[in-house]
Amino acid sequence: MDCTQAIRARRSVRRYKKGAAVPPEHLHRLLEAAMMAPSAVNSRPWEFFVVENEQTKEALMQAHPACRMLETATLAIVVCGRPDLQPRHNFWQQDCAAAVENILLQATDLGYGSCWCGCYPAQPRTDDVARVLATQAVPVAIVAIGVPDEAPPAKGYYDPARVRYLR
Secondary structure (H helix, E strand, O other), X not given: OOHHHHHHHOOEOOOEOOOOOOOHHHHHHHHHHHHOOOOHHHOOOEEEEEEOOXXXXXXXXXXXXXXXXXXXXXXXXXXEEOHHHOOOOOOXXXXXXXXXXXXXXXXXXXXXXXXXXXXXOXXXXXXXXXXXXXXXXXXXXXXXXXXXXXXXXXXOOOOHHHOOOOO
């Protein structure tokens, strides 16, 4: 699959085949893709938590009720920001968002479904998720990953009314 295909094939999947495996080499590719994202002055202000444990996934669903798809997802990758790694800049949120998008596109390329559930800046959600992970890092997003058990239609589309050309 090329980049154009992955962008157009990506969907927010909320139902997965429970118990389906994600091999370690695929998990490595997902995390590598995340860390290939651009970041301000290459500060890489992120930290990733891979959650496969059912009890921790349940705790994440309690902390973030919109993440009910974790019931069937194989795993979650929680992307957390590390503002301390970017002391002269304040772009860590954008940098983490770029990492999330890379995870989504890599998951699509590998044949997995994924769903981006935002955390930051919504409170108390951000603090509740950080508590579950026992981290000082700032949870930016929870990304559900698994073998899709649904095929949602595309929702994105090109809208020329949203483009202004300054020539």
